[in-house]
Structures are given as structure tokens and as C-alpha cells.
Amino acid sequence: MPPMSFVGxxxxxxxxxxxxxxxxxxxxxxxxxxxRLERTKKIxxxxxxxxxxxxxxxxxxxxxxxxxxKRFTLEKVLKSPEREREALHARQAAAAAVLxxxxxQRPEPSLQ
Numbered sequence: 001m002p003p004m005s006f007v008g009x010x011x012x013x014x015x016x017x018x019x020x021x022x023x024x025x026x027x028x029x030x031x032x033x034x035x036r037l038e039r040t041k042k043i044x045x046x047x048x049x050x051x052x053x054x055x056x057x058x059x060x061x062x063x064x065x066x067x068x069x070k071r072f073t074l075e076k077v078l079k080s081p082e083r084e085r086e087a088l089h090a091r092q093a094a095a096a097a098v099l100x101x102x103x104x105q106r107p108e109p110s111l112q
Contacts (some may be wrong), residue, residue: 074085
């Protein structure tokens with residue numbers, strides 16, 4: 001089989017060890033109407049480190065069979081909304097801690 005790679009979205013994670021379900025979409029034209037139709041395929045993907053999360057956009061590549069239904073392995077995580085959200089919260093918490101630290105170090109003006 002020639003090397004194939006697909007970009008898809010993780011739809012199911014955590015039910016099987018080291019396995020994630022990736023949905024790959026493609027568009028085809030209807031032969032009579034000419035309208036674009038979306039065709040999707042669910043592919044079981046090998047995730048060695050178990051670090052994928054739902055809604056991650058990933059690049060997967062075919063490989064020799066790992067199990068009865070797994071024929072693809074994770075190549076790279078292209079986008080991870082949940083990790084981006086966690087990073088944003090961490091940056092906001094760090095900024096709040098710096099601001100709180102600055103306020104504690106300022107002496108309060110006396111009214112006398």
C-alpha cells in the first residue's frame with residue numbers, strides 16, 4: 001500500500017488503550033446535480049502516548065497493521081483546542097499572580 005496521510009479530527013478517545021478514533025472528511029461532487037457532498041470515514045489510529053483529546057486536529061499516516069482494525073498511526077497534532085485553553089488559563093493565572101504580588105509590595109499611603 002502506498003504511503004497515505006490524512007488530516008482529521010479526533011472524535012473518540014480513552015475507551016481503548018493507545019487508540020483514538022479519527023474522523024476524516026472529504027468532498028465529492030454528485031454526478032447529476034453537481035452539488036458538493038461530504039463523505040466521512042472513521043479510522044482507528046494508534047496513539048502510543050495516549051495524549052490525544054477530543055476535537056484535536058491531527059495528521060495520521062498509514063502503517064503496517066497494529067491490530068485487526070488499526071492501520072494508521074499518529075504523525076502529528078496540528079491543533080488542540082483544549083490544550084490551547086489550558087495554556088491561556090495558565091498565562092492568565094500567572095499574570096494575576098504577578099499583579100497581586102505587585103499590589104502586596106506597594107506600601108499603602110498613610111492618611112496623617
